[in-house]
Amino acid sequence: MSAWRSAVFVTGLAAAAAMGCQEKVTTPSRCPALCPASKVELADTLLALADTADTSVRGFVLIREATYLLASTLDSLQAVTLIRFSAHDTMWTVSGTNLDSLYVGTQDSLVLTLSLAQRDTTVKNLRMVIWRLPAQFDTGATYQSVQPFLADSTLIDTVAIADTAIAGSHTFNIADSLHIPPGDSGVVSLAIGIVAPSKTALTFGSGNLSTAPLLTTYVHARAPFDTATSLFSVSPSVALFVLNPAPVQPPPGILAVGGIPTARTLMRLSLPKLVVDSASVVRATLLLNTVGAVGGFAGDSFYVVAEPVVRDYGVKSVLWPDSATSGIVLVHQGQSGQIQLDMAPILRFWGTAQGDSTPRLIMLRGYPEGSILGAVNFASHTAGALGPQLEVTYVKPYSFGVP
Amino acid sequence: MRRAPAVLAALLACAGASRAAAQDSVFGIRGLGLLDRGVSGKSAALGGGFVVFDPSAAVNPASLAGWHTTAGWAVGAGSFRSFDYGTGTSSLSATRFPVVGFAGGIGEKVVVAITASDYLDRNWSVQQTDTVSPRGTPVVASDNTQSAGGVTDLRLAMAYRLPNITVGFGAHVLTGSTNTSVSRQFPDDSAFVSYTQAQTTNYTGFGFSAGALVSPLPGLVTGASVRVNGRLRATTTDTAADVPMPVEVNAGFYDQPLPGLAVAGTVGWASWSRAAGALAAAGQARSRDVWSVGLGVEVGVLRLGRRPLPLRFGYRWRQLPFPIGGDATTPGPALSEHAVTTGLGFDTAGGRATVDLGLDIGSRAAGTLSESFTTLYVGLTIRP
Numbered sequence: 001m002s003a004w005r006s007a008v009f010v011t012g013l014a015a016a017a018a019m020g021c022q023e024k025v026t027t028p029s030r031c032p033a034l035c036p037a038s039k040v041e042l043a044d045t046l047l048a049l050a051d052t053a054d055t056s057v058r059g060f061v062l063i064r065e066a067t068y069l070l071a072s073t074l075d076s077l078q079a080v081t082l083i084r085f086s087a088h089d090t091m092w093t094v095s096g097t098n099l100d101s102l103y104v105g106t107q108d109s110l111v112l113t114l115s116l117a118q119r120d121t122t123v124k125n126l127r128m129v130i131w132r133l134p135a136q137f138d139t140g141a142t143y144q145s146v147q148p149f150l151a152d153s154t155l156i157d158t159v160a161i162a163d164t165a166i167a168g169s170h171t172f173n174i175a176d177s178l179h180i181p182p183g184d185s186g187v188v189s190l191a192i193g194i195v196a197p198s199k200t201a202l203t204f205g206s207g208n209l210s211t212a213p214l215l216t217t218y219v220h221a222r223a224p225f226d227t228a229t230s231l232f233s234v235s236p237s238v239a240l241f242v243l244n245p246a247p248v249q250p251p252p253g254i255l256a257v258g259g260i261p262t263a264r265t266l267m268r269l270s271l272p273k274l275v276v277d278s279a280s281v282v283r284a285t286l287l288l289n290t291v292g293a294v295g296g297f298a299g300d301s302f303y304v305v306a307e308p309v310v311r312d313y314g315v316k317s318v319l320w321p322d323s324a325t326s327g328i329v330l331v332h333q334g335q336s337g338q339i340q341l342d343m344a345p346i347l348r349f350w351g352t353a354q355g356d357s358t359p360r361l362i363m364l365r366g367y368p369e370g371s372i373l374g375a376v377n378f379a380s381h382t383a384g385a386l387g388p389q390l391e392v393t394y395v396k397p398y399s400f401g402v403p
Numbered sequence: 404m405r406r407a408p409a410v411l412a413a414l415l416a417c418a419g420a421s422r423a424a425a426q427d428s429v430f431g432i433r434g435l436g437l438l439d440r441g442v443s444g445k446s447a448a449l450g451g452g453f454v455v456f457d458p459s460a461a462v463n464p465a466s467l468a469g470w471h472t473t474a475g476w477a478v479g480a481g482s483f484r485s486f487d488y489g490t491g492t493s494s495l496s497a498t499r500f501p502v503v504g505f506a507g508g509i510g511e512k513v514v515v516a517i518t519a520s521d522y523l524d525r526n527w528s529v530q531q532t533d534t535v536s537p538r539g540t541p542v543v544a545s546d547n548t549q550s551a552g553g554v555t556d557l558r559l560a561m562a563y564r565l566p567n568i569t570v571g572f573g574a575h576v577l578t579g580s581t582n583t584s585v586s587r588q589f590p591d592d593s594a595f596v597s598y599t600q601a602q603t604t605n606y607t608g609f610g611f612s613a614g615a616l617v618s619p620l621p622g623l624v625t626g627a628s629v630r631v632n633g634r635l636r637a638t639t640t641d642t643a644a645d646v647p648m649p650v651e652v653n654a655g656f657y658d659q660p661l662p663g664l665a666v667a668g669t670v671g672w673a674s675w676s677r678a679a680g681a682l683a684a685a686g687q688a689r690s691r692d693v694w695s696v697g698l699g700v701e702v703g704v705l706r707l708g709r710r711p712l713p714l715r716f717g718y719r720w721r722q723l724p725f726p727i728g729g730d731a732t733t734p735g736p737a738l739s740e741h742a743v744t745t746g747l748g749f750d751t752a753g754g755r756a757t758v759d760l761g762l763d764i765g766s767r768a769a770g771t772l773s774e775s776f777t778t779l780y781v782g783l784t785i786r787p
Contacts (some may be wrong), residue, residue: 026530027493027528028493033769035529044537207697280598283537284593398585
């Protein structure tokens with residue numbers, strides 16, 4: 001009988017365990033009989049941001065900080081790259097011999113290595129033009145001020161870029177030798193432009209988060225060891241490019257994003273409390289109308305990103321670091337008209353305890369910033385109906401009811 | 404001796420693993436929820452007919468006189484339900500812990516007990532899918548509204564044995580909370596993001612109960628109890644409401660006409676219409692007074708070893724106070740629930756522990772909506 005009772009207990013224990021620990025409570029609704037009294041209701045509103053304080057500033061990423069160097073013959077933007085290479089060593093040691101060192105005698109050849117980033121592959125027979133610049137050229141030079149140096153007298157070479165060349169490292173033999181006056185202390189400066197049957201542009205790595213240009217000099221040792229050879233590669237101490245037209249601050253009425261030096265736009269939004277504080281925004285779209293077409297390489301694309309500002313220091317405002325709270329939209333070169341940028345993450349951020357105390361201020365910038373040529377201009381709030389608008393879809397406050 | 408704590412441990416483990424109480428009916432979405440049944444396994448098996456005399460139930464404080472030694476008890480109830488909504492069915496399941504308690508004697512005449520029992524069950528979850536057109540573009544939206552929690556009845560009660568009558572008194576505290584939330588989900592490929600809003604409501608209230616048991620004839624015991632509740636105060640972070648709770652009256656009999664045969668019956672009434680005004684003010688349908696009837700038979704012909712193995716059968720019927728339909732001026736038609744019950748009980752651990760099993764099979768219906776349920780009550784009483 002003890003086994004009988006044990007069986008009963010085990011059965012009871014199993015029944016308690018099996019039936020006790022389970023939950024399935026969700027039912028399909030049958031309204032109105034078995035529905036909550038309140039319903040989730042959506043509302044749409046279009047806010048004309050007429051009282052928005054918006055402004056654009058250029059200069060967040062400077063030319064010398066860009067990840068690329070530019071050579072361009074486009075009508076809208078002409079550019080020449082200026083590079084100053086440091087001096088290479090004047091001697092080298094040879095292992096396995098009893099010689100302490102060998103001194104550089106004569107040059108054998110000079111090779112320029114560039115990491116191509118972007119080119120218009122529809123433009124064939126592209127050639128790179130390389131001029132000699134004064135070793136200590138003015139780093140504040142403009143496109144106009146360097147023109148006297150882009151003459152036949154300073155021309156080093158024109159080298160072809162293969163029509164099949166794609167992004168990556170490419171080497172160009174630019175000269176057999178290059179006389180370096182003693183006063184230049186071994187420093188070599190070059191200007192790089194392009195020529196092609198049609199207007200085009202070319203970018204290559206600058207060394208800022210990208211592969212830097214290299215100037216490699218193949219040399220012979222001085223006599224009597226002139227049969228010994230070596231090579232020296234040096235990277236730039238200065239690498240920049242000059243533009244025509246020269247970059248200027250965006251004019252009033254224009255909200256600029258991207259380009260180089262990069263431009264950003266600050267927009268201070270005045271929003272109804274319901275939209276921001278209800279934390280119930282399910283979709284918010286910033287409607288921006290372009291002024292002109294999106295600039296950049298043909299067929300190129302880049303992102304316009306809206307990020308919330310957490311500390312308002314004007315153009316030096318601190319941005320909220322979490323990318324999940326930003327809005328983003330992809331724009332394409334040549335695109336024009338209305339661009340819709342998702343703002344829901346930012347409005348929902350403003351509805352949180354973290355974001356509640358932050359200013360209702362966003363910054364628009366291009367992405368990847370300083371790595372793209374693309375730029376876009378939008379109409380500001382002064383453009384009236386063409387100015388920025390915010391379309392918000394939100395859930396009206398839900399009434400749970402008490403009790 | 405070691406197995407009884409093991410069963411109790413299993414019950415408590417389940418209590419920790421699941422929510423304190425779970426949806427016992429889809430109709431619990433109405434009004435203040437589903438009126439709970441804080442009954443023991445024995446009362447459940449007897450159709451609730453024994454509840455006025457059940458020392459484990461928190462109904463009649465005089466029934467505590469049924470404890471002749473220190474005792475602790477707990478009841479777990481697993482429920483399986485099928486909801487027929489006219490165009491389909493949905494299978495549901497949940498777990499409740501209807502009542503736990505502890506009792507001890509003071510001298511020969513007084514028994515004091517503390518109980519915690521389910522009072523109002525506000526666990527429910529409703530899923531609704533619809534096509535909405537924000538910005539003029541159709542998009543599928545899936546709404547889920549759910550409530551978790553309820554109101555628990557904490558009772559401190561005592562019974563006093565007099566020569567021809569036993570009386571009892573109880574003080575009740577109603578406490579608990581519900582976490583209610585609503586969410587809307589959009590398809591992943593839509594431009595819309597999900598939305599969630601939540602609210603916590605806390606409940607407090609008080610009540611008093613009194614009861615008596617009288618044995619007018621040999622083998623026959625009659626009993627009655629009345630419970631007067633105050634207002635249930637519901638508070639959120641920014642608002643509050645007071646809802647009058649009902650007066651509850653229960654009366655019943657327990658008779659042993661033959662050796663090994665016992666019959667018990669109980670009739671109950673609760674003035675839930677007292678809450679109607681407050682519910683109407685909150686935009687909900689009015690509640691109504693409700694009746695309940697339970698009848699049970701216990702047959703003691705079987706034995707488990709040398710100990711009796713009583714078999715129990717019963718039938719119960721009750722009305723629910725928050726009916727389907729109705730509005731702020733008129734309550735809807737009464738919503739009834741009925742069930743047939745069965746079960747058994749046996750002692751173990753040398754008579755120091757009792758296991759009561761009760762099976763409750765029934766249904767509720769309102770128009771084209773109906774719900775059938777099967778609930779297994781597992782009760783354990785320990786008398787150390």
